[in-house]
Amino acid sequence: ATRVASRVESVFGLELPGAFHGKDGWSSSMRGAGIKWDYLGHDPAGWFAGLDGGWMRNRYTLDAPGRTAERDVVGLGVRGGYRLLLGRSGLYVAPWVSVSYNFDGDEVELDGERFRRRPVEVFPTVHLGWRF
Numbered sequence: 001a002t003r004v005a006s007r008v009e010s011v012f013g014l015e016l017p018g019a020f021h022g023k024d025g026w027s028s029s030m031r032g033a034g035i036k037w038d039y040l041g042h043d044p045a046g047w048f049a050g051l052d053g054g055w056m057r058n059r060y061t062l063d064a065p066g067r068t069a070e071r072d073v074v075g076l077g078v079r080g081g082y083r084l085l086l087g088r089s090g091l092y093v094a095p096w097v098s099v100s101y102n103f104d105g106d107e108v109e110l111d112g113e114r115f116r117r118r119p120v121e122v123f124p125t126v127h128l129g130w131r132f
Contacts, residue, residue, distance in 0.1 A: 062115075069108045096124075
């Protein structure tokens with residue numbers, strides 16, 4: 001029998017540096033959960049590609065007055081990367097990139113200042129994991 005897809009669930013949180021979101025005077029963070037389905041690349045090492053989806057609670061803070069707004073966001077996208085095994089232990093490192101569409105639609109406005117996210121985002125990252 002051949003495998004049709006593999007699945008990975010994740011819970012995450014990150015503070016976005018200003019260079020990533022490009023909005024001077026603002027801080028941004030996200031917390032959420034997601035799932036990834038890889039349709040290509042089921043071997044322990046090598047290229048992989050698939051779909052991803054998730055829910056995030058994004059927090060936007062206008063730094064000067066310290067005012068904050070939150071938005072719930074659902075995203076769907078495609079992802080691909082390369083999994084490299086580290087010895088025979090099952091440990092691996094996997095750089096990958098996702099291109100997602102975020103269904104939030106709202107811009108945040110605090111004290112007359114606006115923070116607008118692009119609906120399409122490119123998200124590069126590196127995962128360290130263990131396959132068993």
